Amino acid sequence: MRIGELATLSGVSVRALRYYEEQGLLAPARSASGQRIFGEGDRAEVLRIRALLAAGFCSSVIRGLLPAYRDGGTERIRSAIAAARARLETERRAIDAELDALAGLERELAPDVGVRVHAGRHAAIECSEAVAPDHRDRRLR
DNA sequence: CTTCTTACA
DNA sequence: TGTAAGAA
Numbered sequence: 001m002r003i004g005e006l007a008t009l010s011g012v013s014v015r016a017l018r019y020y021e022e023q024g025l026l027a028p029a030r031s032a033s034g035q036r037i038f039g040e041g042d043r044a045e046v047l048r049i050r051a052l053l054a055a056g057f058c059s060s061v062i063r064g065l066l067p068a069y070r071d072g073g074t075e076r077i078r079s080a081i082a083a084a085r086a087r088l089e090t091e092r093r094a095i096d097a098e099l100d101a102l103a104g105l106e107r108e109l110a111p112d113v114g115v116r117v118h119a120g121r122h123a124a125i126e127c128s129e130a131v132a133p134d135h136r137d138r139r140l141r
Numbered sequence: 142c143t144t145c146t147t148a149c150a
Numbered sequence: 151t152g153t154a155a156g157a158a
């Protein structure tokens with residue numbers, strides 16, 4: 001099948017499929033005219049790549065993991081999962097520590113801070129300088 | 142109409 | 151990742 005069909009079947013964009021090939025995650029054959037030719041098995045392959053990506057593995061790691069999936073290298077995969085889990089748990093501890101630190105700063109403030117009366121209305125305290133453009137960032141800039 | 146590559150946002 | 155452009 002050509003790239004468009006695989007994209008429809010897998011729910012992955014044509015752009016992404018070409019990118020996966022560029023990253024060495026997929027190795028489709030080529031027709032005489034240069035078009036990528038995928039096999040039926042590539043559908044499952046793509047879904048697996050998506051699952052690995054969703055779990056946080058970068059393409060270079062996935063590249064090394066895919067062959068293990070094909071030739072039953074279960075131990076290699078298990079260790080990769082364990083490493084990823086350990087890394088995430090370390091990060092979680094750091095996040096919990098920051099959350100605790102924030103709670104401490106909040107308790108340190110006077111009881112009524114957070115809202116001040118201006119012209120009879122409630123208004124949130126301004127904090128232009130300390131606000132991160134994206135609250136998902138790990139550090140405020 | 143679909144795909145390819147290359148390049149840019 | 152999406153989209154544009156020009157060619158096949």
